[in-house]
Amino acid sequence: MIRLFTHRYLIERGTLMPIVIWRLMLLVLLCLPGIGQAVADLEANTPAITRLKQSMQQRHSQLESYYNSGAVGLTRDGLIMLRDANAVPLAARQTVNQLVTAENQDRNALYREIARANSHPEWESNIRATFSQRWISLAKPGWWYQQADGSWRRK
Amino acid sequence: MPHLEINLDELLIGESVWRNLRFSCERLNIGRQSIDCDAGQLQLAGKHLPVSLQLFLRQKKIVLTIEPARREKWHLAVAWRPEGWQSSLRIVNGQGRRLAGLLPQYAAWPQLRQARINGTIGLSGRETLLTEWAAKLAITELSFSDAEGLRAGEDVHLQLEADAQRKQQGSWQWRGQLAWLAGGVFWQPFYFTGGGHRLAVSGTSNGQSLRIERGELALSGIGQVAFSGEVERPALALRQARLRAENLEMAALFKSIIQPLAAETAWAETEASGRAGFSWHYQDTGQQSLLLDLQDVTLIDTRERFSFEGLVANIPWQSNGRSTGTIRLEHGQILRIPLGSVHFSLETEGMHFSVPYVELPVLDGKVVVENFNASRQATDWQWQFNGRLFPVSMEKLTEALQIQPMFGTLSGIIPKMNYAASVMTMEGVLVFNLFDGVVVARNLVLTEPLSRTPHLTMDMAMHHIDLDLLTRAYSFGRIQGRVDVEVSDLELVNWEPVRFDASLASSPGRYKRRISQAAIQNLTALGGASAMPAIQRRLLSFFEQFRYAEIGWRCRLRGSVCQMGGIEPASSNERGYVLVKGSGVPAITITGYNRQVDWPELIKRLEHAIKSGSPIIH
Numbered sequence: 085m086i087r088l089f090t091h092r093y094l095i096e097r098g099t100l101m102p103i104v105i106w107r108l109m110l111l112v113l114l115c116l117p118g119i120g121q122a123v124a125d126l127e128a129n130t131p132a133i134t135r136l137k138q139s140m141q142q143r144h145s146q147l148e149s150y151y152n153s154g155a156v157g158l159t160r161d162g163l164i165m166l167r168d169a170n171a172v173p174l175a176a177r178q179t180v181n182q183l184v185t186a187e188n189q190d191r192n193a194l195y196r197e198i199a200r201a202n203s204h205p206e207w208e209s210n211i212r213a214t215f216s217q218r219w220i221s222l223a224k225p226g227w228w229y230q231q232a233d234g235s236w237r238r239k
Numbered sequence: 240m241p242h243l244e245i246n247l248d249e250l251l252i253g254e255s256v257w258r259n260l261r262f263s264c265e266r267l268n269i270g271r272q273s274i275d276c277d278a279g280q281l282q283l284a285g286k287h288l289p290v291s292l293q294l295f296l297r298q299k300k301i302v303l304t305i306e307p308a309r310r311e312k313w314h315l316a317v318a319w320r321p322e323g324w325q326s327s328l329r330i331v332n333g334q335g336r337r338l339a340g341l342l343p344q345y346a347a348w349p350q351l352r353q354a355r356i357n358g359t360i361g362l363s364g365r366e367t368l369l370t371e372w373a374a375k376l377a378i379t380e381l382s383f384s385d386a387e388g389l390r391a392g393e394d395v396h397l398q399l400e401a402d403a404q405r406k407q408q409g410s411w412q413w414r415g416q417l418a419w420l421a422g423g424v425f426w427q428p429f430y431f432t433g434g435g436h437r438l439a440v441s442g443t444s445n446g447q448s449l450r451i452e453r454g455e456l457a458l459s460g461i462g463q464v465a466f467s468g469e470v471e472r473p474a475l476a477l478r479q480a481r482l483r484a485e486n487l488e489m490a491a492l493f494k495s496i497i498q499p500l501a502a503e504t505a506w507a508e509t510e511a512s513g514r515a516g517f518s519w520h521y522q523d524t525g526q527q528s529l530l531l532d533l534q535d536v537t538l539i540d541t542r543e544r545f546s547f548e549g550l551v552a553n554i555p556w557q558s559n560g561r562s563t564g565t566i567r568l569e570h571g572q573i574l575r576i577p578l579g580s581v582h583f584s585l586e587t588e589g590m591h592f593s594v595p596y597v598e599l600p601v602l603d604g605k606v607v608v609e610n611f612n613a614s615r616q617a618t619d620w621q622w623q624f625n626g627r628l629f630p631v632s633m634e635k636l637t638e639a640l641q642i643q644p645m646f647g648t649l650s651g652i653i654p655k656m657n658y659a660a661s662v663m664t665m666e667g668v669l670v671f672n673l674f675d676g677v678v679v680a681r682n683l684v685l686t687e688p689l690s691r692t693p694h695l696t697m698d699m700a701m702h703h704i705d706l707d708l709l710t711r712a713y714s715f716g717r718i719q720g721r722v723d724v725e726v727s728d729l730e731l732v733n734w735e736p737v738r739f740d741a742s743l744a745s746s747p748g749r750y751k752r753r754i755s756q757a758a759i760q761n762l763t764a765l766g767g768a769s770a771m772p773a774i775q776r777r778l779l780s781f782f783e784q785f786r787y788a789e790i791g792w793r794c795r796l797r798g799s800v801c802q803m804g805g806i807e808p809a810s811s812n813e814r815g816y817v818l819v820k821g822s823g824v825p826a827i828t829i830t831g832y833n834r835q836v837d838w839p840e841l842i843k844r845l846e847h848a849i850k851s852g853s854p855i856i857h
Binding site for chain 1: 391427428429499690692694733798
């Protein structure tokens, strides 16, 4: 019933009306929490952001083999996690733990700094969510990532 | 030839159940002294194991030998006497997995995967009652793990000696010694390798509790920890415990135990040396007391944020009650600012810590900290103090901070400083002297000072700064005069500015106002290529210095871009702004045209120019 009514409503008022309604809907969507990040500058650059990115790049070479083996995976909240310690030699497990902790400290700081650089510290969680998707889309085939329901999936 | 066959539908030992056990012997030798079976077979858990059996009738002794694999032997002898029975199990190259079923099975516990066992286990008792046991075992190739691999050991080599005797009313007295000789164990977040770690414990147990009367853990490279305690059974709740250690090696203690526990704090990146001791008491539901003793301890942050050397401390603490400790430090540094020798008392009362007064030498001056109070709130620490700053040379301070040299002294009252939820705030104003002027800092907020990205925000006002001292310090070319500087909304991230609104203007009043030829050239470069009319440029070569009426400069920094301005818009060009307004004869006016400047690049060039002694700013 609703669909029929909507269809008739739009037709009766000509072709201009659907466009106006569409734009209004878009405006409402943009005002919803979480959509605001669409206007955030994720490439914002400050000395702190540059330093964090450099630190993460340097660490990546140490972590890459653990992403490849599935020992370390990308979590749904934009961090990383030692998800399968059995895939790491016993003597290296503590080192991997330390790498994961350091990486997560950098990632948390990065999201916070990008939000601050945008003059909107309250955007941090949305920026984190966006980055989470970005890390997963950039992940190589074979890497593991956490899905929205918390389960793990191999890319 | 007689034939023997024994079938057991179900055998229950402890919580383990074996079903369908079958022992058969095709050739049974029955003699007057003994009954022998040399080639029997035991069917257990679907496996057929070769077994030999001897029953000595006069001695009332039975000997059972199982050889499940080549070179593997389980030899059990049981003898009965009127006063009781005795048995001994001798194991040669025994596979540990055969015992796995006898061990307690909890889903959360690591599971035994492999072990090789050599040694003996002796048991004795009366009728169905076990009264005494002793074991001496060498366990090699031990590996175990939980499902996640977060508590696992590989190729571990242990030596175990233990014995126990049943006492009155069903209680046991026991003792044991365990030596960990080789192999690695990861028990998140710790990782230890064997090589001399030893554990010795003795105590008693009954149905209600397990009491460790004397325990000693010797960790190779760290030291010895003595302990005792009592655990309630069957809930395994800790009722009381005492730990005591002296002369622990801080280097190994920090690396092996403290750093993994403090992974998300600055301690995770700290190297330590020296010696430490402690004494800890736990009773019923909480910690009762702790005594911490540090001897000649050095703590160095690998990221150079702090270091403390020659630290000697004796800090007693009680959950209910007041204690006073002492702390002595030979020297150290915080954020590159050197600290001298310091000695002070620390008062503790529950989770409240206070330092009434401490004098902290800083370079050629000192900081007096008064009324320092810290307390633990939920998950975070809060502290506050107030103090005074006695003259510290700015020259020495800037040298220590490895920034551009400044002259003057830093002194004044430190108003109330508060720290809570990782944010340090200053109430009131901080006043200090710089280049013969006065600097007032206010609204200071420092967020997460030891994090990856510390944030500092504040407002600053500088009054009557002597330009002569300033320009001589920077080899900028000489300028005589006085200026006032306002820096509002200053924000430093990781100690680098990312935001401020700064304005510099000649101070009101009568004083000598002169600017040298070199300073004009540098200011001209700062202002842009055509900052000075051609006629004025010609004048430069004739005079060493010039009079001026006013100097002014403004910078609005956002990110890395500085939006610049001067005293007023230039009348000749609407894009320009006046940096120096001339006065008298010859009069020189400098106009700026660079409205936007890359701040890091500007600083880099200034630093390079000052070092080379010929500052040219493009």
